[in-house]
Amino acid sequence: MTETADVPAVPTPDEFDAPELFINRELSLLEFNDRVLAQAQDESVPLLERLKFLCISSTNLDEFFEVRVAGLKQKAELLDTPGEADNRTPSDVLRAISERAHTLVDNQYATLNNEIIPALEAEGIRFLRRAEWNPKQRAWLAEYFEEELLPVISPIGLDPAHPFPRILNKSLNFIVSLDGTDAFGRKIRHAVVQAPRALPRIIQLPQAETDSGSHDFVFLSSIIHAHVEDLFPSMRAQGCYQFRVTRNSDLYVDEEEVDDLLRAVEGELPGRRYGDCVRLEVAHNCPVELSDYLLARFLLTREDLYQVNGPVNVNRLMSLQSTVDRPDLKYPAFTPRLPNALAPSGDLFAEIRAGDVLLHHPFDSFLPVIDFVRRAGSDPKVLAIKQTLYRTGPKSAVVDALVEAARAGKEVTVVVELRARFDEADNIELANRLQAAGAHVVYGVVGYKTHAKMTLIVRREADGLHNYVHVGTGNYHPKTARLYTDYGLMSCDPALGNDVHEIFLQLTSLGKVSGLERIVDAPFRLHDAIIAKIAREADAAAAGRPAWIVAKMNSLVEPGVIRALYAASVAGVQIDLIVRGICCLRPGIAGVSDNIRVRSIVGRFLEHTRVFHFAGGGEPELYLSSADWMDRNFFRRVEICFPVTSPAVYDRVQRELGLYLADNSGAWLLGEDGRYTRALPAADEPVVSVQKRLMEGPG
Template identity: 60%
Template sequence: MNRVLESELMEDIDQVKAYAEADFKTPHNDFILQLQILINDPGFSGTALDLGCGSGDISFRFAKAFPSANLHAVDGSDPMLQYAKSALTSDLSEQISFIKGLLPDVILPQSSYEIIFSNSLLHHLPDPQVLWQTIKKYAKPNALICVMDLLRPDSIEAAQDMVKQYAANEPAILQRDFYNSLLAAFSLKEINTQLAQAHLNLHIVRVSDRHVLISGVIPDSLRNDMDTLESVEEINLEKPELYINRDISLLAFNKRVLAQAKNESVPLLERLNYLCISCSNLDEFFEVRVASVLEMAAIDHKTIGSDGLTPKEQLEQISIDSHKLVEEQYQVLNEILIPKLNAENIRFIRRTEWNEAQQKWLAKYFNDELLPILTPVGLDSAHPFPRILNKSLNFIISLTGKDAFGRNSGRAILQAPRALPRVIQLPAEETQSGPSDFVFLSSIIHAFVSELFTGMTVKGCYQFRVTRNSDFFVDDDAIDDLLLAVQGELAMRNYGDEVRLEIDAACPDDTVNFLLDRFEMNRDRLFLVNGPVNLNRIQEINSLVDRPDLKFTPFKPSTPSQLARNKDIFAAIKRHDILLHHPFESFSPVVEFLRQAAASSEVLAIKQTLYRTGADSPVVAALIRAARAGKEVTVVIELRARFDEKANIDLASKLQEAAVHVVYGVVGYKTHAKMCLVLRREGRELRNYVHLGTGNYHPKTAQLYTDYGLFSCNKELGEDVRRVFAQLTSLGKVTKLNKLLQSPFTLHKGILEKIEREITHAKNGKPAKIIIQVNAIVEEQAIQALYRASQAGVEVKLIVRGICCLKPGIQGVSENIEVRAIIGRFLEHARIYAFSNDGNQEVYASSADLMNRNMFRRVEICFPIESKRLCNRILHDLDLYLKDNTQAWLLQADGSYLQLLNTTDEEQIQAQSVILNELQGS
């Protein structure tokens, strides 16, 4: 049904009187409640603007809800304003100023309002852009916007039904006006288009069958008025206002992961997984990122990052954001997940809920399984405070009385060995709901800890956990043996500097202060928690609970038809390039590639990079089999793959025992490239077959992470890969590559050149578009190049799972840039760089993100997808991600993310599910 305009103003006296005297208490109170939630500060004392205030009812309610606020209320109707002024009581007269004026001509102070709201004005305007441009004109930087309006029904009959449903008892004049307003309202799709045209990234929510709420923040635009600011060419693209702090952005990613734990459409046990993942991510964030910023703050207080923050300022913001995140994690656990798990008969039984039989069984469990291996340490002059392992579960126990030697230390420390499960499953005969009742290890220790202190009284027992700096430093200029250097650093990882302290929220202040003093930590890094101090260990119950109905539906990855039809993988690759998209397509062809290479008499040599590969990897087994079969096998292992160092050291030893040539890459540069080269003699010709990937040679993570892999026997590409391996395994100058871009030599320059080429196309009036899908965008030169592309009119679409330091939607700088993140069943891990190139589309896949470390401190490769068929397939996948309206989050100019809910009339699109279904059917 098309829109039917109605009168912009209510000026008929009877109409005004009927409207003013109507009972809008419920919808108006709901609107004010939405404002209270968004503002989240009852003491708000700034200036607000009510556009289209009508008879003033919402203005009055706002003033009462925010008694310290000043409010300017605007309307174009004289009778309406007269009614509003007559209803204005003396106690509100100091707060509210009623102003007559029509949009957009009303005269108000520009860029002055911290809050702008409007109820039921939008549908009165012939041109809706009048409202959105007025809001942009008068909003302060970072102003809060809240607009409520009607939604147009699908048909005249539906509008008539709504009038009967909601206005049957109202005067005829109100029924008529309500009907006309419904016909004049906009659809969700039209509102989406309006906001896009206005370059406003606001959140759209359908709050009822007839109302829509549009809310969000107006970013700190560089160009509120194009005539008063500098030209595009003069904008300094190094301004701190144009950058988001990388660590704050990383915390925002973790918040998006946590949101999945609250997502009702996700199976319940998977929601628990997302909670655990967010906790594990936060552990690593403190171990690596916070530790790094603390070190910077200790040696240099003045260094300012691209975002304008000093290390001290970063730490202050990290503390605020991480405390909010932790509070939300425990709220999700205690208030959402545990009650829902209980409803499914998966119960975490608290100590106060144990029945007599459970108490007896748990006492026996403690005596048989825990007591023999628990070793408390009493604190006195002979027993100093013990060294606490990184992320271990510990208890501080307050005691009274004397021990066998007459000692009275008052406190003891107990560390729970890591080998112990953190969740104990009660036997079926001791439960009320079957075999899915669990008890936290901490609850058992707390209940029976007095057994460890015979004759003494336990006054309190409180769990705590310390997180330590787990990044390590290897001096590249001073080492003779990289393996020994890494082994030496690993031995110290568990005892790095303390960066975070988590304590049971019930712990008394004197004990909290005692621990803070021992760990020389201030309260900014103290987290008082209402539950287990290590939530990610709760994930253990997933392997114990047989409830497939509460997990994602299993699927079998498909195999490309050209491989399924041809048992000889080399013959299939020789026919044409083959693309794999994991986990939708199986990782098995990669393993089969190596297995056939190991068994083939035509294969002379195999060269392979390994960054992370997992225990008992079939990739490693195939490489060992090849070496034992007499093949020349060379493996480049990266010893410094974070948190996989020990596994890679063991792997190197295992390979060397099988006569594999093992090298550790280049000192000073992590080898992050994902490459495999198989050299075959085919008749009189030597032919290189390659597999290149965006992700690791890790069969397990290939089931969880989205990545692309390419099989090819292209001669120039194979020669490029051989040259890169030669660089890694021997010495020599940089050699020119035919097709690959390689860091630290040509990758960064190559990407910037391709961005500049799109800028040139745009300036010449040709179509220009860039699509980049990566895990992170941090590198400043790349960000500035993308800003220049936006200024030149290039359409820039960025799909960035994690950190993004670029700000989209800033007028004059990045209004042509959209940044979205996809958080779904699978972890988005692929790196794709696509350039329209005036119709000569180029698509590259890579192991590298747009980060300084990937561009300059790692060995990475970026490889072209030259088959038009495969190129189009990747572009199709990217298009699905850009259309996703169920798992996408849009980055706002202020660094916040808004979830893109399917609020339009269009079909639901979940990119990962669509790709999975397409490939299952192929």
């Protein structure tokens, strides 16, 4: 620590390494799922949207177990020593996760049974239990069982010749206890019934079998329960209980040892369905001896057992969003804005030449981004198109445009990230499709995921070649562009265009970047740059100059950045963090983080923008980025962080950041203890919802 006569001492980040200063990342992620669940409990949210949030919280928890819990179990088995800044061992974290996740699951089912289902029933949307079936419905469902289920179901009575079957990840299954003898005179105690994967998990009864105007549904599990004895003639089913197993779904590919990454990933995908077991869900009324029997089969402990009062896979209820035509129970329809200058009939390239164009999705339409690539494909002046693809969906208008451009003879180069988790199969398919059309396809860099979002179009104009770029915070995915908030910047700034060109050269040739003027890239410079910018704010505060950091991101995890933020807070920097999901920093600690405030916005759209503002002692800087402040983004991914240099764009982003900081409708405030409380307006304060405000017009 250095001191001068004029400037007070500025603490160094190394002073803030105590484990109690850090929130465990896994527990923080569970807190985010709790905030999502709170949307399902919020009566001001339309009913079918509440059901959707409940399903999202369930899906999020599935992925949490498939990836995060699975990884912790592996670490605990190999070397159970502290590996994170909070100094907990993997076993310690697993115990804490089990306690918190059990509470979360209990709350999910309480919300479903005590709030959502009764509210749906009041609206004529009913889930009929077996005891509620009238004779007409019972007859229809018996026919459904005979014609749809029985021909494809394969019950397995367990004996030495019929061992316990392989259970597919997250599939619906039943453990059945039997009494009696089979056709060969042997006593069979247990059987397993696997629900056919091809059949829907929720069956809607025909209108003729329901009350007028109502929507009646029956769970597939109820039909199997009702007819389980038909599957075991001459035996009596003493009990039938649904269960589901969650498995480790992370792929492992030794990239240094394979010749063809696409084929290696493709070969690993089938094994994902049968990874090591990490969680067992069973019906709440399943006897202890049966749940223990299943735990032993899957090599799990009672900490891994989740007994649920309802369907073992809540997210199957998401199908009601498309099945039930009740606009009054959903969010009002919203059409993203399309500025006249960016309409298909306008001159998009001329508009970009006139000045940088900012799009804030989903409030602004994603169509100009698709049109950017589509027009380039048919423009005789365009020579080349280059693009990164991380997640884009199996049927993508962006990929369609790239295919057409390649077929039209343009030089099309696409960097496809094959290892985008759970999108690997889709990305393999689109990579093959692009190659068949004549595009140059590469798969990023061995050991690093390509997470940068950028498109480069090289166009020959009267005064020479010009680079037009699109750089953004989110994926080239038309569907999620309507569901996630993301910034995209279109520009023909020569320096920015040259930087994008250099990064594409590096991704394809693997050579060193000669020096970037605008973009700060990972894994090379971004971490050091962020640390330096935070330190500059601390120096400015110590010198009495303007010092303020506003950073919006999805996750804040990396210990070095957190320590730098603590040091800046002690130096007097005011710090506002808008962190949607994981936040390992503890705000409000006396003498450490008094000047740090952390909020999370949860609403209709998933907050996904990454925006970093530094007051800079009177020389402010504003950046947009593809990267969160996480270890993986700084050190194990190819990322970009780029400055906003247009005054008009700068002012707009600043105004919108102000709205996020003023939100008292969808905002949650993080406390020192790692728990969140909802931000509520004061009695004389207007209600501010940033997402509703941005739906009305740009900030």
